Amino acid sequence: MTIEEAENGRDDMLIDGPDRANSIPDGFNANYLKVYYGRLFPHVDIFKWMCYGNDGKHPACDKSYFGRREFSFTLDNDIYLRFQSFNSASELESSIREKCPFKIDIGPVYSVDPAKRHAYAQGGDNVFAPVERELVFDIDITDYDDVRYCCSGADVCLECWPLMTVAIKVIDTALRESAVVREIVNLISEFIDNGGLLDDFGFNHILWVYSGRRGVHCWVCDGKARRLTNEQRGAIADYFRVYKGNENSNKKVSLMGPLHPFLGRSYNEVLRAFFEGNLLSSQNILSTEERYEKILSMIPDESVTSELRGKWQGRSSNSKEDINVHRWGQLKHMLQSGKHKVQGLHRCVEEIVFTFTYPRLDMEVSKHMNHLLKAPFCVHPKTGRVCIPIDPENCEEFDPTTVPTLSELLQELNTGGIGADADDDDIHFSCNIDTNAMLLIAEWDKTSLGKSVRFFRSSFLQPLLKSCKEEMETSYNAKLQQTKNNLSW
Amino acid sequence: MDRLRVLKIISDGLSRGKKPEDMEKLVRELWKTNMRHPDSSEIINKDIISHFVLRLVYCRTEDLRKWFLSMETALFRYRFRLESPEAQRALMAKFDLPCKAVSSAEFENVSDKLNEVARSIAPFAQSTLTADAIFYKVPFEEVPELIAGRRVYIHKGYAYVAMNQVVSLVVTQFRSILSKALILTSRKWTSTIREQEKDRLTPIVEALCTSYLGPDYSQPKEFGEISVKDLDQISKSSFPLCMRHLFDKLREDHHLKHGGRMQLGLFLKGVGLKLEDALAFWKAEFSQKVGAERFDKEYAYSIRHNYGREGKRTDYTPYSCQKIISLTPGVGDHHGCPYRHFSDENLRAALDRMGVGSRAVEDVMDKVRNRHYQLACTLTFEAVHNSQCDAGINHPNQYFSDSQKILQSKNNAAA
Numbered sequence: 001m002t003i004e005e006a007e008n009g010r011d012d013m014l015i016d017g018p019d020r021a022n023s024i025p026d027g028f029n030a031n032y033l034k035v036y037y038g039r040l041f042p043h044v045d046i047f048k049w050m051c052y053g054n055d056g057k058h059p060a061c062d063k064s065y066f067g068r069r070e071f072s073f074t075l076d077n078d079i080y081l082r083f084q085s086f087n088s089a090s091e092l093e094s095s096i097r098e099k100c101p102f103k104i105d106i107g108p109v110y111s112v113d114p115a116k117r118h119a120y121a122q123g124g125d126n127v128f129a130p131v132e133r134e135l136v137f138d139i140d141i142t143d144y145d146d147v148r149y150c151c152s153g154a155d156v157c158l159e160c161w162p163l164m165t166v167a168i169k170v171i172d173t174a175l176r177e178s179a180v181v182r183e184i185v186n187l188i189s190e191f192i193d194n195g196g197l198l199d200d201f202g203f204n205h206i207l208w209v210y211s212g213r214r215g216v217h218c219w220v221c222d223g224k225a226r227r228l229t230n231e232q233r234g235a236i237a238d239y240f241r242v243y244k245g246n247e248n249s250n251k252k253v254s255l256m257g258p259l260h261p262f263l264g265r266s267y268n269e270v271l272r273a274f275f276e277g278n279l280l281s282s283q284n285i286l287s288t289e290e291r292y293e294k295i296l297s298m299i300p301d302e303s304v305t306s307e308l309r310g311k312w313q314g315r316s317s318n319s320k321e322d323i324n325v326h327r328w329g330q331l332k333h334m335l336q337s338g339k340h341k342v343q344g345l346h347r348c349v350e351e352i353v354f355t356f357t358y359p360r361l362d363m364e365v366s367k368h369m370n371h372l373l374k375a376p377f378c379v380h381p382k383t384g385r386v387c388i389p390i391d392p393e394n395c396e397e398f399d400p401t402t403v404p405t406l407s408e409l410l411q412e413l414n415t416g417g418i419g420a421d422a423d424d425d426d427i428h429f430s431c432n433i434d435t436n437a438m439l440l441i442a443e444w445d446k447t448s449l450g451k452s453v454r455f456f457r458s459s460f461l462q463p464l465l466k467s468c469k470e471e472m473e474t475s476y477n478a479k480l481q482q483t484k485n486n487l488s489w
Numbered sequence: 490m491d492r493l494r495v496l497k498i499i500s501d502g503l504s505r506g507k508k509p510e511d512m513e514k515l516v517r518e519l520w521k522t523n524m525r526h527p528d529s530s531e532i533i534n535k536d537i538i539s540h541f542v543l544r545l546v547y548c549r550t551e552d553l554r555k556w557f558l559s560m561e562t563a564l565f566r567y568r569f570r571l572e573s574p575e576a577q578r579a580l581m582a583k584f585d586l587p588c589k590a591v592s593s594a595e596f597e598n599v600s601d602k603l604n605e606v607a608r609s610i611a612p613f614a615q616s617t618l619t620a621d622a623i624f625y626k627v628p629f630e631e632v633p634e635l636i637a638g639r640r641v642y643i644h645k646g647y648a649y650v651a652m653n654q655v656v657s658l659v660v661t662q663f664r665s666i667l668s669k670a671l672i673l674t675s676r677k678w679t680s681t682i683r684e685q686e687k688d689r690l691t692p693i694v695e696a697l698c699t700s701y702l703g704p705d706y707s708q709p710k711e712f713g714e715i716s717v718k719d720l721d722q723i724s725k726s727s728f729p730l731c732m733r734h735l736f737d738k739l740r741e742d743h744h745l746k747h748g749g750r751m752q753l754g755l756f757l758k759g760v761g762l763k764l765e766d767a768l769a770f771w772k773a774e775f776s777q778k779v780g781a782e783r784f785d786k787e788y789a790y791s792i793r794h795n796y797g798r799e800g801k802r803t804d805y806t807p808y809s810c811q812k813i814i815s816l817t818p819g820v821g822d823h824h825g826c827p828y829r830h831f832s833d834e835n836l837r838a839a840l841d842r843m844g845v846g847s848r849a850v851e852d853v854m855d856k857v858r859n860r861h862y863q864l865a866c867t868l869t870f871e872a873v874h875n876s877q878c879d880a881g882i883n884h885p886n887q888y889f890s891d892s893q894k895i896l897q898s899k900n901n902a903a904a
Contacts (some may be wrong), residue, residue: 078786143820201629202646224646228630235633241817258608260639363817364747 028384030076030100032406037097040409040444041377042453047089049461050106052223053468060476068131070107070114072372073099082107083114102381105372108133109226130369135203135225135233137240138365138373139167140215147356149283149291154214154382156400159282164216165395166274167359168208170266171240172392174200175220200262201236205464207456208390210403212380216390217373221464223471230368237366242358259350266358267350275353276328285356286327289313295331298355299348304334376456379406388452389460404448412447491523492539496560516567545682546694548675558671562664569656581655584662587631591624591649602642603649610640623652632657715761717770723760727892729866729885730827730839731813732756738823743778748816748824750788752808754795759807759886764796809884810863828853828862845872 047066048055054065066086073081073096081099086092096104108130112120117128141148141156141164150159205221228236242263259267279285286292292312296305308331335348365371378387384405390398444450498519499512524539526532540561547557569577591599603624629648635641635657641648650658683691715723724736735753739745745753750771757767771792775784790799797804810826818825827839836857840850849872856865866882874895882888 146820200643200645202644224630232630232633232636235637238637239639258605260609261602261605261642262639263609264605360819363819 028379028381028406032410033102033379034097034100035410035413036379036406037100039413040447040449041096042444042456043093043096044089045453045456045461046375046377047092048465049221052221052226053465053472056469056472058469058472058476060472060479064113065109067113068111069109070372071375072105072107073101074103074105075099075101083117085113085115102379104375104378106375107372108369132226133369135220135228135236136365136371136373137171137218137220137237138211138215138362139164139171139218139359140211140362142214143360143362147283149285156214158399158401161398161400162274162278162282162396163357165398166270166357168216168218168390168392168395169270170359171218171361172206172208173265173269174240174262175203175206175218176201176392200239204467205460206392207376207460208392208395209376209387210385210390210398210400211374212378212385212387213383217376217387219373219376223468233369234367237361237363240359240361241363242354263354267353271353271357275357276325279356280324280328281322283356284324286312286324286331292327295352298352299335299345301345304345308334377452386449386452388449389456391455391459404452409447409449413443491535492543495519495523496543496557496564499563500556500560512563513567513570516564517571520568544671544674545678545690548671548678549694554668554671554675558664558668561667562660565663566656566660569659574652577655577659581659584659586627586658586662588625588627588650588658591626595626596622596624599642599644599649602644603651606640606642606649607651625650625652625655625658627658631661633661715757715766717762717766717773720757720762720770723889723893726896727889729882729888730843730869731825732885732889733843734827734839735823739774743774743776745824746822747791748818748822750791751795752813752816752824754792755805755807756885756889758795758805760889764793764798767792767796807884807886810866810882813885814862826862826866828857828865829860840869843869843873845869 050069051066054061054063066088069085070082071084071086071092073084075081081101084095086095107114109132110117111127111129111131114128120128141151141160142153144160144163145152148160148163151157203220203222203225207219207221209217209219211217239262258264284291286295289312292308296308299305308327311330312327332349336346365373374387376387376389379385380387384407385400385403386406386409388403444453495516499516524532524535526535543557543561547553569580572580596603626647627650629636629643629646632641632648632650632654635648635650635654636643640654641650643649720736724733728736732753735745735749738749739753754767754771757770762770768789771788772781772784775788779787793799795805813824814826814829816825818830827836831839833854837850837854840853845853849868853865853868853872856862856868863882866888867878870878870882870888870892874892876895878891880887880891882891
């Protein structure tokens with residue numbers, strides 16, 4: 001039997017062979033994907049999100065908004081279809097179903113329909129330009145290769161995944177105006193304002209997504225964020241950048257003097273505890289000569305390094321304590337004891353921790369409005385895993401190895417859902433977004449994807465659309481007021 | 490013309506990586522010497538007229554606008570810094586800036602944080618902020634450069650800007666107003682003025698700007714084509730360090746990340762490598778690492794793209810020194826300016842491999858310490874070629890063509 005026949009065989013059994021369904025093999029292929037897009041992919045939710053309330057009946061709605069958004073499809077055989085645009089949820093859905101893209105990317109909203117960009121280009125006056133785009137961040141585990149010893153390249157395991165968790169925590173806190181804080185502020189208004197609360201940029205609508213293999217994506221969707229200029233995006237990305245340099249420069253993190261409040265908070269609340277309590281032992285950062293030499297090279301004082309080297313050489317500590325923890329304690333003691341008054345030496349401890357744990361952003365992705373980013377709920381072709389949202393508040397619990405795969409989902413569909421809890425009460429509670437569309441399908445509800453779609457709606461989409469509506473209302477009223485004033489002149 | 494001279498010198502100063510204090514001094518002197526007028530009441534007129542004349546001259550293309558915008562903005566920045574606080578405040582009021590002064594009660598609340606920021610900027614200053622320090626609360630979008638440098642405390646979307654940082658806010662405003670005005674002028678120019686003034690202004694306007702922009706090296710000229718087999722040899726003789734490092738790394742790892750592919754790829758285009766040869770060259774290297782098939786699928790597109798054969802079909806220009814110095818290479822990257830991004834030790838080793846003598850190495854390192862990266866590169870050029878380079882190095886492709894010229898004249902002399 002040729003491979004093709006084998007695939008066809010699978011296809012058959014997928015459709016009409018529930019008795020043999022348990023044998024759906026792992027993997028990723030176009031036939032699986034077709035079923036996924038047909039029965040599971042939450043088209044309507046993506047559409048609702050990308051409309052930002054402009055699909056409603058309010059007179060302030062911009063009907064052309066969704067149609068100016070670029071989608072880009074990557075088909076089998078790496079054929080790229082850029083500048084796709086759609087005018088409705090059903091157009092989007094039918095195009096995805098028909099083309100069955102291996103990857104769907106989301107681009108910016110342009111000044112004009114991107115599909116018709118050539119017509120405008122002839123006008124000469126450069127009217128085809130991006131006007132809105134979510135502020136996005138892309139963090140990739142491959143960028144941590146020089147500080148993780150368990151895997152390299154695109155591989156990721158439970159030992160190094162926590163680096164991503166840390167990244168989410170650090171970035172998310174800085175971006176977000178946390179819900180709790182907002183409530184308090186609403187209650188006692190100005191009083192508590194500036195009371196040393198955590199958040200820097202004050203965004204509300206932030207979506208974290210597993211990229212399907214080796215990293216995470218972050219979408220900041222507040223109106224204010226979507227309208228940032230490239231320069232402002234670059235500034236925010238730089239605000240987050242601590243890590244510079246590479247193998248050509250010795251020190252990758254160079255902290256001059258005391259920490260900025262944002263870095264200080266990240267260090268005290270996240271990085272230090274993670275490094276000392278987790279990474280140190282799990283990555284065996286100080287266990288072998290080669291590894292501790294790397295750390296010693298980050299200390300600019302010869303006498304300190306040689307003393308530590310002397311303590312660590314050729315001796316496997318016989319204390320019960322973990323060797324990494326033990327050695328870290330010695331190093332910290334040396335650097336912070338005050339014996340060494342050399343300028344900047346006490347920054348070394350912080351520098352080492354930052355080097356090993358601080359988030360490393362792919363800067364270019366964030367800096368420019370027209371960078372494409374993979375849409376949530378795509379399936380990664382190499383792993384077969386679905387790009388599901390991650391809850392930043394419980395990001396420690398996220399386990400990339402248990403993310404539903406395409407074949408698992410299809411299997412669940414074929415066997416009629418994940419067993420008994422299919423008739424759980426809470427399963428239909430979130431269907432109030434667009435009742436008509438939702439009642440028809442909701443097949444994902446019967447699979448392990450259900451949890452993710454429900455999370456996407458309840459914690460991201462609904463609050464987002466609510467504030468879009470409010471924003472629209474306010475700006476509309478302001479405009480009305482203005483015209484009234486003008487008229488009375 | 491005098492103003493243009495001022496802007497040109499500012500541009501040079503910036504690309505040499507001069508520190509703000511030096512720039513401030515430079516601007517003060519430039520302004521004094523160049524913008525004089527016998528009649529003191531005419532000084533202000535000269536300022537205004539020269540500014541608007543240049544607006545007209547530099548509105549016509551994207552590149553011209555960009556250059557003019559950044560130079561006028563720099564000029565404005567330093568002139569603002571030279572003003573008295575009262576004058577600064579008056580100007581701020583005039584601009585109607587989206588900021589409000591921080592009340593003393595609010596100041597109390599955040600003073601810890603503001604002190605932390607102040608210490609993180611200037612670790613050796615011992616003073617703490619007092620209650621009469623003036624701070625402004627500004628939406629963070631208005632002060633991108635302060636955000637990027639982590640030089641302000643931000644909270645809930647507002648940046649707390651100290652009086653001595655206000656310049657950044659004003660400059661941003663100035664820049665955006667000027668930028669809009671330039672685009673409008675440009676539209677007017679193409680739609681009406683150019684025709685109307687065909688015989689009077691147009692020739693002047695078109696001549697004025699060309700005299701001051703360097704070549705962009707998008708089209709290789711002097712040395713015609715370079716073939717793949719020559720690359721090894723000329724990389725050793727005529728590549729600047731940044732390109733030689735990339736080239737060697739590519740040969741070693743059979744791979745470069747995106748930033749490196751762009752920097753080296755466009756440079757090679759400028760050197761005279763034709764598209765077909767470029768594809769063959771990159772493929773020969775990459776296929777050893779990722780296989781020929783993956784190369785064709787994933788990388789060939791961007792090489793054709795660089796040559797304007799895909800996508801927007803723009804013929805991209807090679808990176809200039811200014812651009813390369815401003816890059817921020819990360820892990821696994823090899824692009825950027827070695828003089829800026831390499832550690833002391835690595836740079837010494839690299840210079841040694843280029844055959845720079847130990848005395849010259851010290852001179853180069855001295856320039857690097859003072860952040861004169863292009864001067865460091867110029868000194869390297871002089872040491873390697875054993876000859877003067879008066880113009881200085883402003884572009885990797887200029888390094889290459891100057892180097893080739895010297896080598897050819899040496900060859901001719903020998904023959």
